[in-house]
Amino acid sequence: MDEVVVVRPGEFTIKRGATRAEMEKLLLKAAREAAEECGGAKFEKEPGRIYARGDTQCLKKALARVFGVKSVSPAYVMKFEGVADIAREAARLWVGLAAGRRFAVRVHRVGNHPFTSRDVAAAVGSALVAAGARVDLENPEVEFFVEVRGDRAYFYTEVVEGPGGLPLGSEGKVLALVSGGIDSPVAAWLLMRRGAHVDVLHCNLGGTVALRHTLEVIKRLLAWSYGYNARVIIGDCSPVAKALRSGVREELWNIAFKRALYRIGAEVAKTVRAAALVTGESLGQVSSQTLQALAAAEMGVGIPILRPLIGMDKDEITKLAQRIGTYEISAKTPEYCAVFSRRPKKWATREEIEEIDFALHDAVAEVASNVKVVRKWQLAEFIKTLSPPEDIEVETPPEGAVVVDLRDEESYRKWHLPGAVRADFDEVLSLVDKLGRDKTYVFYCYSGGLSLDVAESLRKLGIKAYSLRLRRGT
Numbered sequence: 001m002d003e004v005v006v007v008r009p010g011e012f013t014i015k016r017g018a019t020r021a022e023m024e025k026l027l028l029k030a031a032r033e034a035a036e037e038c039g040g041a042k043f044e045k046e047p048g049r050i051y052a053r054g055d056t057q058c059l060k061k062a063l064a065r066v067f068g069v070k071s072v073s074p075a076y077v078m079k080f081e082g083v084a085d086i087a088r089e090a091a092r093l094w095v096g097l098a099a100g101r102r103f104a105v106r107v108h109r110v111g112n113h114p115f116t117s118r119d120v121a122a123a124v125g126s127a128l129v130a131a132g133a134r135v136d137l138e139n140p141e142v143e144f145f146v147e148v149r150g151d152r153a154y155f156y157t158e159v160v161e162g163p164g165g166l167p168l169g170s171e172g173k174v175l176a177l178v179s180g181g182i183d184s185p186v187a188a189w190l191l192m193r194r195g196a197h198v199d200v201l202h203c204n205l206g207g208t209v210a211l212r213h214t215l216e217v218i219k220r221l222l223a224w225s226y227g228y229n230a231r232v233i234i235g236d237c238s239p240v241a242k243a244l245r246s247g248v249r250e251e252l253w254n255i256a257f258k259r260a261l262y263r264i265g266a267e268v269a270k271t272v273r274a275a276a277l278v279t280g281e282s283l284g285q286v287s288s289q290t291l292q293a294l295a296a297a298e299m300g301v302g303i304p305i306l307r308p309l310i311g312m313d314k315d316e317i318t319k320l321a322q323r324i325g326t327y328e329i330s331a332k333t334p335e336y337c338a339v340f341s342r343r344p345k346k347w348a349t350r351e352e353i354e355e356i357d358f359a360l361h362d363a364v365a366e367v368a369s370n371v372k373v374v375r376k377w378q379l380a381e382f383i384k385t386l387s388p389p390e391d392i393e394v395e396t397p398p399e400g401a402v403v404v405d406l407r408d409e410e411s412y413r414k415w416h417l418p419g420a421v422r423a424d425f426d427e428v429l430s431l432v433d434k435l436g437r438d439k440t441y442v443f444y445c446y447s448g449g450l451s452l453d454v455a456e457s458l459r460k461l462g463i464k465a466y467s468l469r470l471r472r473g474t
């Protein structure tokens with residue numbers, strides 16, 4: 001008796017010849033990388049199955065995250081001579097588990113044998129009934145699976161669902177635009193699941209705190225990218241924010257930013273040889289995701305834009321994000337944004353798109369040619385190196401600075417620094433526009449994270465800004 005993890009490949013097993021052989025090779029490559037998380041494994045292959053030997057419990061989880069895998073079962077395997085051997089072994093393994101419960105035996109048989117699946121089920125069933133269990137095929141409390149393949153029998157009780165889809169790398173490469181929010185990592189994951197190698201582009205508008213958050217989300221997403229050392233491409237998008245705020249009417253900012261993202265994406269896609277962009281847009285979710293807005297933003301961009309979430313509801317997307325493991329961090333990513341207008345237009349004319357292109361042309365080129373590329377395997381180390389500019393934190397407000405309290409109203413009412421005004425983080429830019437961009441600003445919040453980020457992003461727009469480190473007791 002030997003322990004093994006049975007891996008069942010998904011839909012690509014219906015393919016034939018070279019395509020199938022290539023897909024099996026890719027699946028095995030990804031499975032080997034996944035198994036490294038468990039100290040490695042020994043793999044064996046036969047038509048329609050892969051077997052992995054190693055740390056069974058760990059492999060069960062890791063291999064159930066490999067694209068192209070339909071399901072995984074930790075199993076015992078034995079060589080047998082006849083049905084009696086199978087029934088004896090089943091009884092030895094399962095009597096304790098079956099005792100006093102309603103059970104069903106499910107048998108799957110591949111190969112030529114002098115017995116049928118029913119014969120096996122009957123023999124195993126009676127061995128367990130003899131031990132005090134009761135057969136109930138309709139509504140069992142426990143299911144016992146026996147898979148007979150050639151001269152071996154596999155015994156298991158657990159079937160862990162894999163992601164399905166196609167092995168990573170079987171369907172070319174795409175570039176996913178990922179924001180750190182809930183939706184775009186899900187969109188990227190869905191393309192991975194269909195076999196595409198996915199590189200990720202993030203356009204950073206906030207400060208280091210927000211960037212770290214987003215990269216943590218991306219790290220979780222890429223934990224699924226077994227077999228491909230994906231690229232994370234980070235653009236500092238402050239030139240776009242600046243150009244947009246100075247050269248585009250506010251009602252068009254959302255469409256214009258989207259267009260800038262697509263344009264930057266199209267440029268970066270050329271360098272990484274991606275055949276399409278992927279975004280997390282879902283029809284009608286926000287005002288820039290109307291059909292007209294999407295059509296206007298992508299007019300003449302020159303690369304296909306794939307939107308796998310377009311017909312999905314938010315709760316479906318959220319459930320997937322939870323399964324992928326990105327939801328928790330995504331939900332907490334600060335969405336500080338310098339380019340969201342308060343009264344967004346839901347469409348744009350061709351002339352308006354031309355105006356946008358004219359205003360953003362140089363900024364798009366600047367961002368696209370200054371991106372930073374980090375590989376999946378270096379990402380964790382890279383995140384550790386990120387820290388905000390040294391002089392951004394101060395102990396006391398600089399002389400003459402406008403002091404802004406970013407906490408909620410109740411906290412502000414109870415206590416605030418003398419002379420401080422209160423603002424939510426998404427009101428900061430309007431406040432700065434109102435009070436003057438030439439003034440110095442200093443922000444404080446609860447923990448110092450948000451104020452750092454707000455100050456850093458304002459600096460990127462050319463505004464003098466600091467984050468105040470509150471002393472204990474204040």
Ligand SMILES: Nc1ncnc2c1ncn2[C@@H]1O[C@H](COP(=O)(O)OP(=O)(O)OP(=O)(O)O)[C@@H](O)[C@H]1O
Nearest residue numbers: 177178179181182183184201202203278279280281
């Ligand atoms: N800063 C960014 N960097 C890269 N891509 C982005 C960025 N912001 C938005 N995107 C892309 O544009 C899409 C639409 O963005 P928008 O903010 O309208 O949608 P969203 O539904 O909030 O998406 P998400 O939840 O992914 O942030 C995103 O799904 C993502 O693909």
